[in-house]
Amino acid sequence: MPSSRQPYLTAKLQGFGTTIFAEMSALAVATGSINLGQGFPDTDAPREVLDAAIAAINSELNQYPPGPGMPVLRHAIAAHQQRFYGLEYDADTEVLITCGATEALAGALLGLLDTGDEVVVFDPLFDSYAPCIAMAGAVPKPVPLRPPSYTFDADQLRAAVTPKTKLILLNTPHNPTGRVFSMEEMQIIADLAIERDLIVLTDEVYEHLTFDGARHIPMAALPGMRERTLSISSGGKTFNTTGWKVGWLCGPPPLVQAARTAKQFLTYVSSGPFQPAIAVGLALPDQFFHDVAADLQAKRDHLLPGLRAAGFDVYDTSATYFVTADIRPLRPDGDGMAFCRELPDRCGVVAIPNEVLYLDKAAGRHLVRFAFCKRIEVLDEAAQRLATLHR
Ligand code: PMP
Ligand code: GLN
Secondary structure, three states, X not given: OOOOOOOOOOHHHOOOOOOXXXXXXXXXXXXXXXXOOOOOOOOOOOHHXXXXXXXXXXXXXXXXXXXXXXXXXXXXXXXXHHHHHOOOOOOOOOEEEEEHHHXXXXXXXXXXXXXXXXXXXXXXXXXXXXXXXXXXXXXXXXXXXXXXXXEOOHHHHHHHOOOOEEEEEEEOOOOOOXXXXXXXXXXXXXXXHHHOOOEEEEEOOOOOOEOOOOOOOXXXXXXXXXXXXXXXXXXXXXXXXXXXXXXXXXXXXXXXXXXXXXXXXXXXXXXXXXXXHHHHHHOOOHHHHHHHHHHHHHXXXXXXXXXXXXXXXXXXXXXXXXXXXXXXXXOOOOOHHHHHHHHHHHHOEEOEEHHHHOOOHHHHOOEEEEEOOOOHHHHHHHHHHHHHHHO
């Protein structure tokens, strides 16, 4: 994120340059590097999901879908929430299809926030949160997640809430740390939200990608929380379809309506033929969801020893596509941004400097993120290349 001022850019977005994902993926292509930066898998969606999209295209489902999304997908999402979490949502009034989780976040933040409102966020945070809060004219109030446990301090959370606080923005399982928030942490957040009458906006795109028996806890399932929680997810991660941009949000009608009012003027609608295909994916048997996580866990277990052998200090990760590594054993000045910019030329691998995902830049300066959602042979090759760094 370059800090130089852009002459025509609105003051609200000064400081937000090109996203790191665009920069680093372009660098990977330009240098022919293995891209362990931006999180996207290199294996395809399940056959039946791909076939459903092809069938939809061949059935002329290629025009604007309905504003709130295709009924078949809204019903599949409601059924998914019931099946996995015992949560009941009305498919017509409590589910909204969006252009990826990215637009669900933007729609919710733009639809819910007024100028000067405060949003409690956990730092580090996914890269679209701060700019969307800024576009809404609101202010992020960070609560640090500190290594090695990446948990938060309940007193710091409490102190971050002021009379101006409108909502708490939560992401579990968490990008980039790979943490699944515990029941105790979820309860602390829920208690505070209820006590201070706050909305919780919860980004759960990695809900199915958890390891070692860790289970995702949806905020809406905690007592007293369904009525104040807007839950966001996406088909991209679960079904290896990040390019389809099918996302959604679920919540009580007034919250969904607020998000929908903003969302309809962003893209209006998107991803027509991919919506029925994601509906097919959501209805796949439990075994599919188990296998997706097990496959990713095996990939994690493959990359982590490689990173350690290459000399990084590596943090544990129990979910998502990502692992965080401390570069200081390899680069004592701890400049993660310079490290990532040089890495493709030095050894043909791309990673993401965690600094860009922190509001408190100093806290993330020495950390970099590697994605392990790649085929085993690709991870092996990346590990071999990284091993040349300390030779
Ligand atoms: N939230 C988090 C935490 C993410 O990692 C991502 C990355 N895909 C998104 C939201 C955006 O999801 P989508 O691609 O569905 O827009
Ligand atoms: N969620 C992905 C990541 O964190 C990428 C999303 C994006 O490119 N906006 O790597």
